[in-house]
Amino acid sequence: MLHPGTAQYDAAAGMYTITGSGGNMWFDKDQFHFVWKKVSGDQGISADVKFLRTGGDPHRKAVLMMRQTLDTGSAAVDVAVHGSGLTSLQFRDEPGGAAHEVETAADAPERVHLERRGDRFYAYVSGADGKLHPAGASIRVPFTGDFYIGLGVCAHDKDASVTAAFSHVLTGPVAPYASEPVLWSVLETVLVASTDRRVAYLKPGHFEAPNWSRDGKFLLVNESTDGLGKIVHLDWLQAQLAAVDPRVIPTGDAVHINNDHGISPDGTQLAISDASAPDHNSRVKVLPIAGGEPRQLTPTGPSYWHGWSPDGKTLAFVGDRAGNFDIYTIPVEGGPETRLTTAEGLDDGPEYTPDGKYIYFNSVRSGHMQIWRMKADGSDQEQVTKDATNDWFPHISPDGKSMVYVQYAPGVVGHPGGQDVEVRLMNLADRSVKTLAKLWGGQGTMNVPSWSPDGTRVAFVSYEMLPVDGGDVQ
Numbered sequence: 001m002l003h004p005g006t007a008q009y010d011a012a013a014g015m016y017t018i019t020g021s022g023g024n025m026w027f028d029k030d031q032f033h034f035v036w037k038k039v040s041g042d043q044g045i046s047a048d049v050k051f052l053r054t055g056g057d058p059h060r061k062a063v064l065m066m067r068q069t070l071d072t073g074s075a076a077v078d079v080a081v082h083g084s085g086l087t088s089l090q091f092r093d094e095p096g097g098a099a100h101e102v103e104t105a106a107d108a109p110e111r112v113h114l115e116r117r118g119d120r121f122y123a124y125v126s127g128a129d130g131k132l133h134p135a136g137a138s139i140r141v142p143f144t145g146d147f148y149i150g151l152g153v154c155a156h157d158k159d160a161s162v163t164a165a166f167s168h169v170l171t172g173p174v175a176p177y178a179s180e181p182v183l184w185s186v187l188e189t190v191l192v193a194s195t196d197r198r199v200a201y202l203k204p205g206h207f208e209a210p211n212w213s214r215d216g217k218f219l220l221v222n223e224s225t226d227g228l229g230k231i232v233h234l235d236w237l238q239a240q241l242a243a244v245d246p247r248v249i250p251t252g253d254a255v256h257i258n259n260d261h262g263i264s265p266d267g268t269q270l271a272i273s274d275a276s277a278p279d280h281n282s283r284v285k286v287l288p289i290a291g292g293e294p295r296q297l298t299p300t301g302p303s304y305w306h307g308w309s310p311d312g313k314t315l316a317f318v319g320d321r322a323g324n325f326d327i328y329t330i331p332v333e334g335g336p337e338t339r340l341t342t343a344e345g346l347d348d349g350p351e352y353t354p355d356g357k358y359i360y361f362n363s364v365r366s367g368h369m370q371i372w373r374m375k376a377d378g379s380d381q382e383q384v385t386k387d388a389t390n391d392w393f394p395h396i397s398p399d400g401k402s403m404v405y406v407q408y409a410p411g412v413v414g415h416p417g418g419q420d421v422e423v424r425l426m427n428l429a430d431r432s433v434k435t436l437a438k439l440w441g442g443q444g445t446m447n448v449p450s451w452s453p454d455g456t457r458v459a460f461v462s463y464e465m466l467p468v469d470g471g472d473v474q
Helices: 236-240
Strands: 006-010 015-020 033-039 043-051 061-067 076-082 086-092 100-107 111-117 120-126 132-140 147-154 162-173 182-191 197-204 206-212 218-225 228-235 269-274 283-288 303-308 314-321 324-331 347-352 358-363 370-375 390-396 402-408 419-427 433-441 457-466
Touching: 006 033, 015 033, 015 147, 043 061, 043 147, 061 111, 076 111, 076 120, 086 120, 086 132, 100 120, 100 132, 111 132, 132 182, 132 197, 132 433, 132 457, 147 162, 182 206, 182 433, 197 236, 206 457, 218 236, 228 236, 228 269, 269 303, 283 303, 283 314, 314 347, 324 347, 347 390, 358 390, 370 390
Parallel strands: 100 197, 303 347
Antiparallel strands: 006 015, 015 162, 033 147, 043 111, 043 162, 061 076, 061 147, 076 086, 086 100, 111 120, 120 132, 182 197, 182 457, 206 218, 218 228, 269 283, 303 314, 314 324, 347 358, 358 370, 390 402, 402 419, 419 433, 433 457
């Protein structure tokens, strides 16, 4: 770097003052001043963070970091407070790879915390009550043996230096949780162009399957509580402001709704899959988007909705008939169901392309789960993904040019939760694939259409296992 960094510690004030330069600490760059110590095992680090002077690049960063080595390009994880107030979990999950981030909903929190437990790292930020709370940002990055923990500053400008103060710094091994951890659900969005992720909403408990409204103003998720399943409305503007006020959509006598739900092309109706019948088999139903008493479409079950034709006239669903799961369609106004697939084993996740010509789906017919497609009448069925992984739930972009799906590791049977999975993006023109996000999830992560209507973002749910109060973090 052009300008060497400096560090001072004021024992009386309990404050580290660090000055750093550097063009960036992002993608393949690692230019910052780092004050560190060598540790091992499960560790945590907390600090109050403040830039001492105004001005400078809004992307300047003050970070709490853990990294495997001091080499440029080392695997690393940090909580970064930017000059603009943006606070994110940044990570490089393999040596020499590019850095990525999960943006938190917090704006310039006074205090931040980074914690390692096994291969997983968790970010915490202070709330209005001044206490540290889970930020919803977490990532798996395997470290081995000793590693480095400390404080860093990057100017995001190779010709400048910036200074930040870190006070009330606490570091040390993290103790086992005082109470049994529970499942936390985190609604995230990822920008397709950059793969930058953002936490929109989180809470202890189980919700899943985000579905974006046709006007982009809200998202719907399915929430399971006390054995019941309901649809919850989350305002997108509130989510960007970290002020979500969830609202349950009234669904009449449908009280066992699962994660297969979706919105009609004109935005006026909601399709659900509900198992409130005495036989507890799911059936596809339709109701007004604002709520109301649902109208049942599939006479038998199990039946699970997955797709709505672009003209709004037909629903595609998965049905178990005589012990075989296949793809079916049924008119929205009611009528007989039409079977489109007959292969042995599971066919699932049917979704129409925006032009209505094709239905994409996932099928195990090749020996393990892969993405397939067929014409809307069921003809010309062809395999789309051809790899060793297990690929589920294809969702086609609004312009019809891309597809996202959930990828499980080889050998995983079904689509269970509690798995390390990837959200993958395929260019449908040349069928090239890239990873949008790595996360802990699977079932419930992205079961239903989740593209933003402008095609720039995809919504999904990740999960964490934390105490119901978030853990005793200082």
